[in-house]
Amino acid sequence: MDERTLEQIIAQGTVDVVIDDYGFTGEGYVRLADGWLSVHGTLPGEKVRVRVDVGEEHGRRIFGILEQVLDASPERRDPLCARDAVCRGCQLRHVTVNEELGYHVRTVREVIEKFAGVPEDEQPHCEIITPQPIARGDAFRIRSALTYRRTDDTCELGLNTPVQEALVPMFDCPALTTPVRRLVATVREAFMELDELPWDEAMALRARDEGAEIAPAIRTVSVASPVIGRGFVDVRLSEIAGEDVLERAITEGPVAALVARLEEMLPDEVGLAVSVGERRAHLSGPERLLLPIAGLKIEVGYEDWFPATIAPSDALYDALLELLDLREDDAFLDVGTGIGTIAILAAKRVERVVGVDINRSSVSTAELNAVANEATNAEFVVGGWENALRKLTLDGQRFTAASINPMREPLGKRALTYLKALGVRRLVYLGPSPASAAKDIGELRQMGWKLDHLAAANIHPATYHTMLVARLTLD
Numbered sequence: 460m461d462e463r464t465l466e467q468i469i470a471q472g473t474v475d476v477v478i479d480d481y482g483f484t485g486e487g488y489v490r491l492a493d494g495w496l497s498v499h500g501t502l503p504g505e506k507v508r509v510r511v512d513v514g515e516e517h518g519r520r521i522f523g524i525l526e527q528v529l530d531a532s533p534e535r536r537d538p539l540c541a542r543d544a545v546c547r548g549c550q551l552r553h554v555t556v557n558e559e560l561g562y563h564v565r566t567v568r569e570v571i572e573k574f575a576g577v578p579e580d581e582q583p584h585c586e587i588i589t590p591q592p593i594a595r596g597d598a599f600r601i602r603s604a605l606t607y608r609r610t611d612d613t614c615e616l617g618l619n620t621p622v623q624e625a626l627v628p629m630f631d632c633p634a635l636t637t638p639v640r641r642l643v644a645t646v647r648e649a650f651m652e653l654d655e656l657p658w659d660e661a662m663a664l665r666a667r668d669e670g671a672e673i674a675p676a677i678r679t680v681s682v683a684s685p686v687i688g689r690g691f692v693d694v695r696l697s698e699i700a701g702e703d704v705l706e707r708a709i710t711e712g713p714v715a716a717l718v719a720r721l722e723e724m725l726p727d728e729v730g731l732a733v734s735v736g737e738r739r740a741h742l743s744g745p746e747r748l749l750l751p752i753a754g755l756k757i758e759v760g761y762e763d764w765f766p767a768t769i770a771p772s773d774a775l776y777d778a779l780l781e782l783l784d785l786r787e788d789d790a791f792l793d794v795g796t797g798i799g800t801i802a803i804l805a806a807k808r809v810e811r812v813v814g815v816d817i818n819r820s821s822v823s824t825a826e827l828n829a830v831a832n833e834a835t836n837a838e839f840v841v842g843g844w845e846n847a848l849r850k851l852t853l854d855g856q857r858f859t860a861a862s863i864n865p866m867r868e869p870l871g872k873r874a875l876t877y878l879k880a881l882g883v884r885r886l887v888y889l890g891p892s893p894a895s896a897a898k899d900i901g902e903l904r905q906m907g908w909k910l911d912h913l914a915a916a917n918i919h920p921a922t923y924h925t926m927l928v929a930r931l932t933l934d
């Protein structure tokens with residue numbers, strides 16, 4: 460706690476403060492008399508010098524920029540990254556692994572108290588799920604989306620940061636695995652060799668404001684590669700260049716020159732596509748990417764969600780199976796099945812499985828993956844949470860155990876009500892947004908479900924992202 464007001468702090472320009480605690484995105488913060496000062500890259504208990512005159516303001520919270528650590532926490536470590544101070548893509552790279560794991564456990568415990576209504580002293584023990592062993596400096600990410608920006612005579616590809624104007628280059632990013640770093644480097648080289656650079660989105664917006672004709676412009680380049688020589692490159696165009704932008708981009712002009720160069724440079728087993736919104740032109744290489752997930756043969760298409768890390772996700776799947784404790788006579792429901800990984804893992808242990816997902820393309824992928832992995836007792840249903848679960852209920856289907864793995868939104872009370880009607884009595888919730896997951900868990904508790912196990916999965920090491928894992932049972 461600092462007795463000064465926001466106004467007094469801002470007037471000083473640079474201030475020395477002692478950090479109170481972590482905020483929601485891994486930043487440190489100090490409580491002020493009438494607001495908060497948040498500072499990325501700081502740890503609780505540290506005395507730091509902070510520039511506040513350049514910071515962003517969000518209501519009564521201001522973000523300052525760390526100038527100097529005056530009194531370091533014993534949990535501070537070398538981030539092993541030259542750009543950590545400006546990038547902020549990894550919010551916890553500067554802390555010890557133990558501190559990082561403690562951060563995730565605290566996040567889970569706090570949201571369960573706040574949103575699920577279970578006081579911390581009444582919660583089950585919260586375990587940590589993480590790849591073993593893990594050390595600071597390990598790289599895990601197998602995919603990255605690079606923002607494209609053009610200047611007069613050159614271009615940048617990298618990550619937007621809150622701290623500096625320039626994009627942070629990713630070809631040597633320590634969070635990315637070697638295969639994906641290599642692919643990023645190849646993409647960058649292809650851009651650098653062009654005689655004429657493609658437009659970026661800012662150029663297209665300027666042309667639109669001036670009433671000029673808009674050329675195809677690149678927004679981002681998405682790159683994924685689980686092993687060297689295999690991967691995806693997806694050049695994503697700005698939607699403001701009109702209906703026919705995809706056709707124009709791949710037949711003429713600088714984007715066409717870029718993809719021609721990429722076709723020459725990319726290894727044979729790297730797929731290349733150009734896309735805009737939901738539309739995509741696949742140009743070369745495979746249309747599906749084989750991922751070594753959970754000991755299965757899992758293939759994904761460009762449209763599918765797939766894990767950004769392998770070893771941490773494998774640790775999560777192992778823990779999930781242990782928590783589910785599946786039996787041969789179980790009927791299992793996989794809610795948010797995506798590419799079908801959990802459904803297929805469960806299918807090998809139970810009588811039958813149904814996977815549910817709103818993404819039609821992922822459900823097709825899940826069906827192919829089930830065949831490739833001989834999961835003949837798994838079937839899949841396309842639909843939103845509520846509709847799909849209602850349909851299964853009306854069909855008279857019955858299950859004994861389930862998993863729920865949504866994106867960042869909660870399922871909500873109406874969808875969750877169907878679980879009981881479907882006969883489910885054992886449930887594991889994997890929540891990539893801890894607060895949303897805790898809201899759903901609060902709803903389930905109101906319906907009589909008991910929270911009997913909690914865990915925090917560290918599936919994006921060195922970042923603030925926590926996967927909340929909870930097991931619930933119904934008598």
Ligand SMILES: C[S@@+](CC[C@H](N)C(=O)[O-])C[C@H]1O[C@@H](n2cnc3c(N)ncnc32)[C@H](O)[C@@H]1O
Nearest residue numbers: 795796797800816817818842843844864865866
């Ligand atoms: C985190 S991914 C699931 C990952 C999958 N369980 C796995 O282990 O690979 C979340 C899934 O929820 C699906 N989803 C998002 N909103 C949905 C909704 N309203 N109804 C049904 N599925 C939805 C997405 O299509 C996505 O496949």
